[in-house]
Amino acid sequence: MEDRVPRGPAKSADSSSFAFSDAASDIAFLERIRWFRMSLIERICTSSTSQSDKVLVHLRQEPTSQMAEFFYLLDCQQIRTVGQLQRLAELHNAYVVAVTKDKSKMRRLGLTSDRLLDAMFTSDTMPRLLQNWQEEPGAIDQSNLARFLGVVMSPETCRKTVVACAEAGFLVRRKSPYGTFIVKSAGDLERVFGSTLREARSRNSK
Numbered sequence: 001m002e003d004r005v006p007r008g009p010a011k012s013a014d015s016s017s018f019a020f021s022d023a024a025s026d027i028a029f030l031e032r033i034r035w036f037r038m039s040l041i042e043r044i045c046t047s048s049t050s051q052s053d054k055v056l057v058h059l060r061q062e063p064t065s066q067m068a069e070f071f072y073l074l075d076c077q078q079i080r081t082v083g084q085l086q087r088l089a090e091l092h093n094a095y096v097v098a099v100t101k102d103k104s105k106m107r108r109l110g111l112t113s114d115r116l117l118d119a120m121f122t123s124d125t126m127p128r129l130l131q132n133w134q135e136e137p138g139a140i141d142q143s144n145l146a147r148f149l150g151v152v153m154s155p156e157t158c159r160k161t162v163v164a165c166a167e168a169g170f171l172v173r174r175k176s177p178y179g180t181f182i183v184k185s186a187g188d189l190e191r192v193f194g195s196t197l198r199e200a201r202s203r204n205s206k
Helices: 013-021 023-047 053-058 064-074 082-100 103-109 113-118 127-137 142-148 156-167 188-205
Strands: 171-175 181-185
Touching: 023 053, 023 064, 023 142, 023 171, 023 188, 053 156, 064 156, 064 181, 064 188, 082 103, 082 113, 082 127, 103 188, 127 142, 142 156, 142 181, 156 181
Parallel strands: none
Antiparallel strands: 171 181
């Protein structure tokens, strides 16, 4: 009797070899990614000046790694002057605008138009960003830090992460005369991120 089971499209002879021909290298690279993530969290927790469970719970979460990456990029890209910071904010705004125009990407990232608009630097918020940096290079208003990180975390998550990192000794967080909070890296967070990233790159090249 003729086989009447529906058949899918014929696979090319080399489709399997194409998908898995370099699987060993792929898995090795995946192991490097896992090593980086686990080592970064471990080193951040080890470097914390506070070993309380409350602080360590926050340090182990992804937003802390994302914040460490942000300060690492500020440092390695040598954002030093007010002009450089303004250019970074303008590039950030351009990226946010591009995302708002891509509805599919917004859905994939779990973002809304309101959240993205809140993450932009406006004529009201840009001057404060630049003034804080002018008065103390490296200092960012907590709400402006939340804008820079708005695509990857909510303002409340940013606040909780900043508080935990401050308790851990990674950030200096102080209240300004205007009732806002000024945040500045103490240097260790980006150092831990950078050294772990460099070791991961070295391991991958071997």
